Amino acid sequence: MxxxxxxxxxxxxxxxxxxxxxxxxxxxxxxxxxxxxxxxxxLAPGDVHATQPALEALHGRLGIEESVLLRLTGGAFSLGLNIVDAVGQAPSFLIPFGGIGTQIEGQDFFPFWLKARSLGLDVALEHFSLAAAAARQGRILFPDDATEAYGRSDYGYHLPxxxxxxxxxxxxxxxxxxxxxxxxxxxxxxxxxxxxxxxxxxxxxxxxxxxxxxxxxxxxxxxxxxxGAFPVDRVLTATGPRFASVPAYAELRTGEGGWTALYPAAGHTHVLHAWSSAHRGDEDAVRDAAATSSMPLDAITIRRIDxxxxxxxxxxxxxxxxxxxxxxxxxxxxxxxxxxxxxxxxxxxxxxxxxxxxxxxxxxxxxxxxTDRVRDFQSAFYVTSLQPGPFWDDARAADRAPDLDHMLATFAARGEIAPFEDESFAPDSWRALLIGQGLVPERWLPPIDRTDPAVIKDQFRAMLGFVRDHVLRQPTHDDLLRRIAHGP
Structure with missing residues (x-):
């Protein structure tokens, strides 16, 4: 007892x-x-949970069958988050659920990519990620022996x-x-x-x-x-039309007055728009949300957030x-x-x-x-943003924890992710975010300089080939959702 x-x-x-x-x-x-x-x-009709991969394991422990859950909720799979500059001044980038690249001679992949980039490599970090490649091609990647040998691969959900x-x-x-x-x-x-x-x-x-x-x-x-750490104090949720082909990822679009997230599901697209009342009124925000999402919005709910x-x-x-x-x-x-x-x-x-x-x-x-670690990962999105506008000026000037300053400084110096106890976001998630935001380290860890450049080049080719071939064998997101909707 x-x-x-x-x-x-x-x-x-x-x-x-x-x-x-x-x-x-x-x-x-x-x-x-x-x-x-x-x-x-x-809850309001537009509310949605864009979950982290760990929730799938919890569902398993509780005896919740994935296909039944998605059929009952009208949910969808997600392989990560795509961040887009709606103004078009910066390239988009995807933060995938899963690892990026695989080890070379027992050393972590990322410093090799940093060195190759400085020498002229023009291949984005996400191209070495199975989850990111699958997301871009509208496919769903389920972990197996081959993916586990390559590196970690995970998925989350968009659950109304x-x-x-x-x-x-x-x-x-x-x-x-x-x-x-x-x-x-x-x-x-x-x-x-x-x-x-x-x-x-x-x-x-x-x-x-x-x-x-x-x-x-x-x-x-x-x-x-x-x-003091976050500029957002107002949030709008709404529903929009279903995508003709449901993307296997969420998308966050940054705009002058805030940001808009699209969470595709099997029945609708769920829209969340975040802004600051210091710069935009509610009516302005509704117009911003519709314009940035590029879709008509229904079931609009506006809430204050503190x-x-x-x-x-x-x-x-x-x-x-x-x-x-x-x-x-x-x-x-x-x-x-x-x-x-x-x-x-x-x-x-x-x-x-x-x-x-x-x-x-x-x-x-x-x-x-x-919660410190989660807060710092969220805060890093704002303080490293290059987006222009008063909202983003406030975001960059917001309070930040000393631990986050240390994280950003160590990454900028040699691409290292400072280890903190109770961190729940993987180093590759931090790397994808910071590189995508334009924070490129000045140097890399010295031990990788001992590896023959020819070995690195061969390994890069092998990784890209494996990612391409393995992803093409996966089911499309649309086919999977159709099978789930039709039941066993």
Whole structure:
């Protein structure tokens, strides 16, 4: 029997069901009872989750079949994010889900590419990525022995948020989660934290540990603002027409007044436009979103956004995950990624005794570090941008953490990605972002100079040939979505 007998998860939408199902699946064998308190949805029709690859593994643990999930949600696969200068002053670049290149004589690929580039190589970094090549050709790459020998290859999803949340409820119930649908919930506090939740002013549910997945328990949790680090304070979501051929990647288009992201799905294209109210009004932003996306928009919803995080996500016997723990900037859509990180670390720090103090302190330390790393990856997009305009001037002048300054300085010097504890974005993701933004290192790591240039040239040819041939054998995204839509 666990030291915690009953976990009450209160919140809404996908974070609620992912938290309840994950805790139930992991801890039911120890006798833990999980109760989910479902509050009314806060989602709009245009909302979508552009997920990181790790979510696929979590779905597998919860018994969620991929084809069924995509059929129920009208979702699609994604192999990365393409960043486009809508003004046309800079070339586009893709941040792929997966590795870029393969080792040469036991050394990392990237410094060899840097050296070759300085000597006149005119082949973009993404051409050495299986995921990027597949995305550009409208194909979906599933990892196999050949791709694993070449390097890491992953994929994420574009999941319309309303049907995705709905689709998670049944697996949670199947795993044994006890479900309570309510209009509101209020915490009843005792000397050591929350004692129970009062549901709709009538029912009372007790628990040992409470997980706040969007219920604001407690409502006065101390918060650290990230307002100074990000220029965006307004976000528009909408739906647009389905692409005739559904791209296997998302696209972020930068414009003078902000940026617009397109997330293709099987039924619609989901559009997110981000801007600053200091430079654009809401009506201007609606026009910007339609112009930059180049499509008519429907189901438009506009929200205020205030990025920041809880000073301590675990207070007393209440652990915050999702937006209750951290409201990130919308770039790269990391909301579910942060919720999943919170769940992974909660299970690792789950109380082994009635006293939570040691586990609580460790969890708070890890989550501060993990959210720092995510924040810095998002911040790097803004501070390295070359886009003109007042919005981007503010973005480049925004506050940045010393760790990010160190990351950018070490990369600019020799192309190194400084290792930080609790980093959840791979070095190749950082490299793709920074190179794409125009930050090209001055030098490379000296050990690669011992490798014969002829060997490097042969290896480059072999990599490009493998990427081309292997990608051409993969199914097209459209064919795969058609097969999924038609069922088994």
């Amino acid at each position: 666990s030291a915690v007998d009953t976990v009450v998860v209160a919140g809404r939408d996908a974070p609620l069901w992912l938290a309840a199902a994950t805790i139930q699946q992991a801890l039911a064998p120890a006798g833990v009872i999980v109760r989910a308190v479902e509050l009314p949805s806060a 948020a309303i049907p995705y949340a709905r689709s998670l409820k049944a697996p949670a119930a199947h795993l044994g989660v006890e479900i309570h649908e309510v209009s509101f919930a209020r915490a009843e506090h005792g000397e050591d934290g929350i004692v129970a939740l009062l549901l709709d002013g009538e029912r009372r549910i007790e628990g040992d540990l409470f997980v706040d997945a969007g219920a604001d328990l407690p409502s006065d949790r101390p918060r650290e603002s990230w307002r 990025p920041g995080r809880a000073a301590d996500p675990w207070v007393g016997n209440c652990v915050a995950i999702g937006k209750s723990a951290c409201t990130p900037d919308p770039v790269f859509d990391v909301g579910l990624h942060l919720a999943q990180l919170g769940l992974v670390h909660l299970l690792a720090c789950f109380p082994a005794s009635r006293s939570h103090a040691a586990q609580r302190a460790e969890y708070n330390r890890i989550m501060r570090s993990a």
